[in-house]
Amino acid sequence: MFDPRSLIDVVLVLVVVLLMAPFFGRYLGRVFTDRPAFGDRFWNPIEHQLFRLIGTNPRHSMRFKEYTLALLVTSAAIVLWIFALMVFQSSLPWNPNGIPGMSWDLALHTASSFTTNTDFTHFVAESQLSLGGAILGLQIALFLSAGTGLAVVVAFIRGFTRQDGTLGNFYVDLVRAVTRVLLPMAILGALVLVAMGLPQTFTSSVTAYPMTGGVQTIYLGPVASWTSIEMLGTNGGGWYAANAANQLANPTVLSMLFQTGLMLLIPFSLPFMFGQMVRKPNEANPYIATILIVFLVALGLFMYFQYIGNPALGALPGVTISGNYPIGQQSLGTLPETSFFQVSSIYANVGAQEMALGSITPGAQMVSFFGMFTQSTPGGVGTGFGVLLVFSLVAVFIGGLMVGRTPEYLGKRVGKDQMRWSAFLLISHPAVILVPVVVVFLAGLSIPALGAVRPNLQVNAHQFSILLYEFTSEGANNGSAMGPILDNTMFFNLAGAAVMLVGRFFPMIAMLAIGSLFSREEPIPASTGTLQTNSFTFTLYLTMLLIIVSGLLFLPVIALGPLSQVGG
Amino acid sequence: MSGALGPPARSSEPASPSRGASASPADAPQRMRSHVRAAVVIVVLAVVVVGLGYPALLTGVADLISPGTAGGSLLHATNGTVVGSSLVGQNFSRPYLFWDRPSTNDYSTTLGYETPPGPTDPALRALLNETIAYMKQYGNLTVNASIPLVLVSPSYSGFDPYLTPEAVLVQVPRVANATGESIASVTAFVNSYITPPLFGFIGPAYVNVVNLDYALVAWTGVGP
Numbered sequence: 001m002f003d004p005r006s007l008i009d010v011v012l013v014l015v016v017v018l019l020m021a022p023f024f025g026r027y028l029g030r031v032f033t034d035r036p037a038f039g040d041r042f043w044n045p046i047e048h049q050l051f052r053l054i055g056t057n058p059r060h061s062m063r064f065k066e067y068t069l070a071l072l073v074t075s076a077a078i079v080l081w082i083f084a085l086m087v088f089q090s091s092l093p094w095n096p097n098g099i100p101g102m103s104w105d106l107a108l109h110t111a112s113s114f115t116t117n118t119d120f121t122h123f124v125a126e127s128q129l130s131l132g133g134a135i136l137g138l139q140i141a142l143f144l145s146a147g148t149g150l151a152v153v154v155a156f157i158r159g160f161t162r163q164d165g166t167l168g169n170f171y172v173d174l175v176r177a178v179t180r181v182l183l184p185m186a187i188l189g190a191l192v193l194v195a196m197g198l199p200q201t202f203t204s205s206v207t208a209y210p211m212t213g214g215v216q217t218i219y220l221g222p223v224a225s226w227t228s229i230e231m232l233g234t235n236g237g238g239w240y241a242a243n244a245a246n247q248l249a250n251p252t253v254l255s256m257l258f259q260t261g262l263m264l265l266i267p268f269s270l271p272f273m274f275g276q277m278v279r280k281p282n283e284a285n286p287y288i289a290t291i292l293i294v295f296l297v298a299l300g301l302f303m304y305f306q307y308i309g310n311p312a313l314g315a316l317p318g319v320t321i322s323g324n325y326p327i328g329q330q331s332l333g334t335l336p337e338t339s340f341f342q343v344s345s346i347y348a349n350v351g352a353q354e355m356a357l358g359s360i361t362p363g364a365q366m367v368s369f370f371g372m373f374t375q376s377t378p379g380g381v382g383t384g385f386g387v388l389l390v391f392s393l394v395a396v397f398i399g400g401l402m403v404g405r406t407p408e409y410l411g412k413r414v415g416k417d418q419m420r421w422s423a424f425l426l427i428s429h430p431a432v433i434l435v436p437v438v439v440v441f442l443a444g445l446s447i448p449a450l451g452a453v454r455p456n457l458q459v460n461a462h463q464f465s466i467l468l469y470e471f472t473s474e475g476a477n478n479g480s481a482m483g484p485i486l487d488n489t490m491f492f493n494l495a496g497a498a499v500m501l502v503g504r505f506f507p508m509i510a511m512l513a514i515g516s517l518f519s520r521e522e523p524i525p526a527s528t529g530t531l532q533t534n535s536f537t538f539t540l541y542l543t544m545l546l547i548i549v550s551g552l553l554f555l556p557v558i559a560l561g562p563l564s565q566v567g568g
Numbered sequence: 569m570s571g572a573l574g575p576p577a578r579s580s581e582p583a584s585p586s587r588g589a590s591a592s593p594a595d596a597p598q599r600m601r602s603h604v605r606a607a608v609v610i611v612v613l614a615v616v617v618v619g620l621g622y623p624a625l626l627t628g629v630a631d632l633i634s635p636g637t638a639g640g641s642l643l644h645a646t647n648g649t650v651v652g653s654s655l656v657g658q659n660f661s662r663p664y665l666f667w668d669r670p671s672t673n674d675y676s677t678t679l680g681y682e683t684p685p686g687p688t689d690p691a692l693r694a695l696l697n698e699t700i701a702y703m704k705q706y707g708n709l710t711v712n713a714s715i716p717l718v719l720v721s722p723s724y725s726g727f728d729p730y731l732t733p734e735a736v737l738v739q740v741p742r743v744a745n746a747t748g749e750s751i752a753s754v755t756a757f758v759n760s761y762i763t764p765p766l767f768g769f770i771g772p773a774y775v776n777v778v779n780l781d782y783a784l785v786a787w788t789g790v791g792p
Contacts, residue, residue, distance in 0.1 A: 005769040053613065054606045056598065066597045070606070077607035081615075124680040135623055140614035171606055183618060190626045197637035197655075200623075200630035206640060208650045210658045211785060211792050212665075217677050218653045220640045222623035224630065229618075241680025245724035247655040248640065253771030312688040319700060319715045322734065323772060326718040327692070328684045331669070331730040334772045356724040359684045359692075462686035483683035565688045 002307060002323070006334035013257050013340070017264045024265065025272020025284070031180050032154040032173060033161075033277055043179055047172075050179075054171050061166035064516035067155055068509055070170035071148060075115055075505070078141055082111035085137035094132030096204045102128065105493035112497040114141035116504035117149055117380055119230075119237025119351055119479040120496065122488040126219050126241055131204040138237065139226060143186075146233030146266075147177035149382025152508045153270065156386050157277045159515030160410045163522055167515055181266075182233060189228035189262050196255040198224035199248055223249055231262035234380040236351030236479040243353040244341065245330050253333055256354065260341045267291075267348045267378035270385035278410055286539040287388055293543050294377035295347055298367050303339045305363030305566075312565070328359025339364075347371040349380035351479025358466060358482040362565035365465060365482070369558060372476035373550040375429065380477060383504070386511045390422045391549070392533070393514070395542045397422075399531050408530060411523035418514050425510040430553040432503045433475040436495050437468055437557070449486050465561035470496070475503040643782055652778060657727035660781050663708070664746035664790045666731075666739050666758075668777040669719065670699050673726040682726040696720060708742035730774045733762045747788040757787065 030037035051058045062070065085092065086107035090100045102110065106122055113120045114137075123129060129138075151173035158168050194200050199220045208216040223239045227249055230237060240246035250256055268291070275284035306325045324335045333341070338354050345352045346368045357368060371377065376388035397414050400407025407414040439445075446452035450463040459467070469482035474496050487496070532538065598606075630638035641654040652658055657668045659675045672695075673679045685692035699720040709715065719735040736758050744754045761780045765771050785791035 006772075009770045050613065054609045055602050056606055060595070060598070062597065069600075070598075070603055073603045074607040074610055077604075077611050081611050124678075126678050126680045136615050136619040139623070140611065140619045143618045144610070144614055171610070174610070178614075178618065183622065186622065187626070191629065194626065194630045194634055194638060197634070197641065199640045200627050200638040201640070202623075202627060203639070206642060206650055208642070208652045210652050211782070212659055212662060213792070214659070216652055216656070216658060216675070218640055218642065218650070218656055219677055222627055224638070225623040225626040240725075242725035243681075245681065247725070247729055248653065251637075251641070251655050254766065257770070310687045313693060313696075316696060316700065316717070318704070319696075319717050319720065321717045322732070326723075327687075327721040328724050330723050330725065330728050331718055331732060331774055332771070337771065353724070356682070356684055358686050359724075361687055460688075462688055466686075
């Protein structure tokens with residue numbers, strides 16, 4: 001039976017996040033503008049030294065091309081560093097479990113995956129990742145990929161506040177994102193997780209001798225510090241292959257709720273940061289409302305589908321299902337709690353998993369897909385809000401044309417150049433997902449990967465969902481996976497790396513380009529015909545636009561996959 | 569309105585060295601070489617600070633505040649041997665132990681996770697029916713009791729240490745029979761291992777089967 005009391009803690013966590021978000025968002029807004037912020041006295045001298053080491057003048061404000069170049073060069077350096085560590089991890093020190101080096105294609109996939117905030121893993125961490133490779137390689141990407149996400153969205157937003165064509169200094173933004181936001185919060189979060197019982201040690205494994213015989217390896221490591229930034233930076237690559245379903249990384253319901261809060265905090269704060277940066281705090285309202293509407297409806301639907309269970313299973317004589325649908329799920333957590341964790345993880349593009357997504361009910365799978373199609377409710381750190389802002393520009397543009405006015409937003413004209421980039425951005429998303437799916441079928445690769453049957457390469461709806469999920473998750477930089485699929489192959493590693501890199505950096509470049517176009521414009525005064533964006537009407541309009549555009553782009557493939565399974 | 573949207577106010581504070589963005593010598597773009605240098609320095613700094621320093625700091629603190637759980641919640645036998653972790657399930661398929669959930673990976677921690685068949689895959693029904701049949705034949709469960717689905721269904725990790733109280737209590741007759749204890753005393757023993765929802769509403773009631781079974785063997789003396 002469903003116990004309504006189990007909803008209380010979910011609501012509590014949401015309320016706490018929503019109460020903290022405005023304050024935290026305002027702090028972020030101050031950190032990324034030139035206004036005094038909490039901690040200036042402590043951080044300014046440290047950052048001054050860091051900027052000197054990095055060799056940048058913090059007063060130097062970059063234009064579009066230079067900002068993009070700095071972003072890409074820095075990301076390339078992270079990719080190369082991780083790639084080298086992964087390939088050579090067998091010969092590098094700090095490999096107590098004697099892990100072999102990765103093949104070059106798997107190493108490239110892994111490096112791209114963590115640098116793009118995706119954290120989709122084609123390896124099993126327990127047997128294919130060394131301790132040194134994890135913390136010296138992948139863990140730095142957990143920080144830096146979240147930092148680049150924040151940097152890009154603040155540069156995008158600066159377009160509305162400047163007229164000199166500049167976007168800010170990438171290195172300053174990245175350093176501040178780490179020093180003033182991610183690192184202090186990750187330390188606090190990790191302390192709480194340590195107190196909640198997560199392992200935190202440099203011992204990588206312990207051999208146990210269970211009473212029923214055999215040998216069991218208990219894999220350990222600095223799990224608390226890893227998990228904290230994994231959730232906070234919406235990364236989602238777990239210390240363990242089973243991610244949050246391995247109870248070492250998630251020992252109690254309390255730790256599950258806390259990790260959910262960590263995932264949501266920054267994404268829910270970004271609309272308020274935006275309001276602070278453009279000096280119109282109320283402009284945060286339509287965004288936070290849109291995010292909440294879509295997120296809560298998704299959570300409700302996910303819970304509903306998991307509650308009604310799996311019709312295809314039919315009657316199992318002598319068996320009762322009580323509470324949570326258990327197949328592919330851990331016993332820890334009630335239906336609302338596990339659903340809240342999983343929906344937050346997918347909708348905030350974290351990708352951490354508390355359940356086997358391939359085993360949950362088809363309806364819940366469909367809800368999961370939709371979160372990655374919108375990418376923006378609330379989406380990952382930085383990029384999620386950036387995409388939402390692009391949706392909003394499209395809404396403003398269409399709305400302006402409908403009433404026959406020059407479309408404008410926050411005093412800046414929304415012209416055809418901005419719309420061209422916005423359209424590119426929105427269309428690139430289905431393109432990076434659907435093209436590789438088609439290639440897999442045309443090239444006959446569905447046979448080894450999914451067990452498709454010759455001669456028609458026939459796959460069933462579930463196998464199609466698995467393949468679609470692979471590329472959707474990579475294209476949205478989500479990182480959750482639906483199995484089983486044999487994806488540690490040359491094709492899936494290289495295609496996956498390409499999908500993740502394009503799915504990450506093309507939208508980022510588009511955001512910077514749009515920001516740069518705005519940044520070159522003189523503000524125009526508001527008139528009576530200006531579309532009121534801080535209104536109930538605009539919120540509904542934006543929500544509907546988001547749902548319809550995301551839905552239309554993907555409806556055909558959803559019909560082939562999970563939709564055809566709903567109802568058995 | 570335009571006032572609010574002007575360039576960011578830079579005069580609201582006495583400019584500290586790292587703030588402000590419009591000094592004239594800073595207008596020239598950095599060269600490619602200086603971008604490469606910056607990227608390399610960022611990676612090196614990140615390796616030292618967030619790669620090494622951050623987990624080292626936390627490990628130091630964890631050793632002070634919670635050495636037991638920070639070390640992996642390990643369970644030791646009386647002679648000091650590590651027998652497992654409270655947070656990692658094991659194969660307990662013996663008549664005198666409470667069984668945990670089935671695992672298609674044989675509870676392997678090295679394989680990391682398992683992928684149960686999809687919701688509409690006929691293999692799922694077959695797998696469940698097989699486990700249910702085994703449970704009915706060898707489980708020696710409470711007569712006429714319904715089997716909770718969680719007891720016969722695979723988890724995601726493949727080594728779920730937790731179970732619902734009903735799924736443990738339904739196994740009491742078998743354990744009582746195999747250990748020679750009375751049903752009432754085994755039931756009371758299980759009841760003492762049920763963790764109720766925190767504050768009455770956070771989480772379900774659950775039993776840690778690993779802790780339960782190791783305590784059970786110590787209590788009954790019936791073991792391997």
